[in-house]
Amino acid sequence: MSSSTPGAGLDPAIASRLNRNDQGLFPAVAQQYDTGEVLMLGWMDDEALHRTLTTGRCTYWSRSRRAYWVKGETSGHYQWVKSVALDCDGDTVLVRVDQVGAACHTGDRTCFDADTLPLDNAKAH
Known part of the structure; x- marks a missing residue:
């Protein structure tokens, strides 16, 4: 739990x-x-959003780590905030950023580069 x-x-x-x-x-x-x-x-609480x-x-x-972290503080891969939107249920925020360098801790541009899961095309409709 955050502090x-x-x-x-x-x-x-x-x-x-x-x-x-x-x-x-909230995510x-x-x-x-x-x-x-x-x-x-990532995860935020009220203070992180503030x-x-x-x-x-x-x-x-x-x-x-049970602590706040600013993206890029140690890696130099900053996220400069352009806008923040709250979804219709109030349970997720979308942060539109200008990403400098890798977003993922693995060094990849995004956290979603590594593994694309196969689709069963017969059930995709």
Whole structure:
């Protein structure tokens, strides 16, 4: 569970629209703003969203490290925020970014480069 209180620092009008999981988190999909390329999925809480909205740099909550991390802070692979949108259910945010370098911790451009799953075309309709 993240250390922030729901709504702390975040505009109350935005905080009231968020649907969080039991740990107070919601998924944040990062997308390249000009190409539509889906880069990665991270987790945010209210404070991470607040920091993202106010700094212009993506801030996530690391579930494994139990700490906030700013994308690019150690790697130099920054995500410069262009826009943030809340989905219709309030349980996911879409962060449109200008990605500098790799988005994935493996060094790949996106976290979705590695393994395309096969489709059974007979059932694809």
